[in-house]
Amino acid sequence: MRFLFAEILSATKNFDKKLEIGHGGFGRVYKGVINVINDKAKMIVAIKRLDSKSKQGEKEFISEIETLSKLRHKHIVSLIGYCSYGSEMILVYEYIERGTLADYLHKNKRDSRALPLLTWKERLNICLGAARGLDYLHNNNVQEVIHRDVKSGNILVDLNWMAKIADFGICKVESTSHTHTSTEVKGTIGYIDPMYSSTKMLTKKSDVYSFGVVLWEALCGRPVLDNKIDDEQQHSLVLWVQRCYKNKTVHKIIDSSLMGQISTDSLQLYIDLAIACLHEEGNRRPTMAKIKEDLKYLLTDGLNFLRWEELTYCP
Structure with missing residues (x-):
């Protein structure tokens, strides 16, 4: 599923620091809420945003999308969708409550x-x-x-x-x-x-x-x-x-x-x-x-x- 950048901004309250739940080699991860089923329901998700200073980039972004879109298993995190807007590369996953x-x-x-x-x-x-x-x-x-x-x-x-x-x-x-x-x-x-x-x-x-x-x-x-x-x-x-x-x-x-x-x-x-x-x-x-x-x-x-x-x- 492809998300509009405006939807990502809304889900993260403009990437509010208070919603940040982690960060890694790709970038920071935020807890967010997206609308699903024609805006009739809401889903809590994890939103990973590429950091401009990261050594990773488009290659890793595409790799993650291509890999997770083909694989489904209860012990592998599910990819909900993504957003590509200008230099912004964002991945949206199921939210895993207890962390790492x-x-x-x-x-x-x-x-x-x-x-x-x-x-x-x-x-x-x-x-x-x-x-x-x-x-x-x-x-x-x-x-x-x-x-x-x-x-x-x-x-x-x-x-x-x-x-x-x-x-x-x-x-x-x-x-x-x-x-x-x-x-x-x-x-x-x-x-x-x-x-x-x-x-x-x-x-x-x-x-x-x-x-x-x-x-x-x-x-x-x-x-x-x-x-x-x-x-x-x-x-x-x-x-x-x-x-x-x-x-x-x-x-x-x-x-x-x-x-x-x-x-x-x-x-x-x-x-x-x-x-x-x-x-x-x-x-x-x-x-x-x-x-x-x-x-x-x-x-x-x-x-x-x-x-x-x-x-x-x-x-």
């Missing part, structure tokens, strides 16, 4: 409101939803896509704690004749696959690496790069967890709020999966389909552990 996974893991604030700590069950459920969305991108029958910017900030969470993958501006359509695509390296520092960075050969396993970083974020509850830490290895979440995994001290870096929520066996399976996603050789990493099944098992196993704990400690 990153907000909950290490920002702990949204719209000046304190956010609740996520339980292990909630984190697993969100990761599973994101894995399902990525598996669909990689293996659907319409257009196989490599997202290229998988990160906790691009995993949105709705009112029912359902995860949705967002931001497709720099995604790549998978080549049908090759197992990889030679391309300029793009993505977010800390999440970029080192193999892709060094060879410029992009594959689905590059998304797997990035998702592995998200799995570690979910377990440790800290950002992928922490500027407050001077130690180079601890500054980088990936270097930190790899060192701890080698030294068998991962249990020391788990988010303290999760203590008592994860069984020993489940934790080991999760750690093994997360570390496998970071393997330096892409072909040694699991597929998103495998990750999806493993997380599904872990979520079920975790629920059984919690039920057992309730029975054990019932007064």
Whole structure:
């Protein structure tokens, strides 16, 4: 659906700063209200406006429209429409109420409101939803896509704690004749696959690496790069967890709020999966389909552990 610029101005109250709910590589995102069904109803939406200072532009704008107009999945954010007016490039999406996974893991604030700590069950459920969305991108029958910017900030969470993958501006359509695509390296520092960075050969396993970083974020509850830490290895979440995994001290870096929520066996399976996603050789990493099944098992196993704990400690 194509919107008039006047409709966008009305929906955002002339891009009122108070309606701003986020910003990224493309530009600022606003909460807005649009008229639908011949102006008989209203819909709350998220409106992303290209920033004139952004390194992204028309290429990313068109890529997002073309990709999301062909794909439909409950774990992928829906594109409602767009607006192109002069230098203005604007995308309109369904509004996802709870914000991003990153907000909950290490920002702990949204719209000046304190956010609740996520339980292990909630984190697993969100990761599973994101894995399902990525598996669909990689293996659907319409257009196989490599997202290229998988990160906790691009995993949105709705009112029912359902995860949705967002931001497709720099995604790549998978080549049908090759197992990889030679391309300029793009993505977010800390999440970029080192193999892709060094060879410029992009594959689905590059998304797997990035998702592995998200799995570690979910377990440790800290950002992928922490500027407050001077130690180079601890500054980088990936270097930190790899060192701890080698030294068998991962249990020391788990988010303290999760203590008592994860069984020993489940934790080991999760750690093994997360570390496998970071393997330096892409072909040694699991597929998103495998990750999806493993997380599904872990979520079920975790629920059984919690039920057992309730029975054990019932007064």
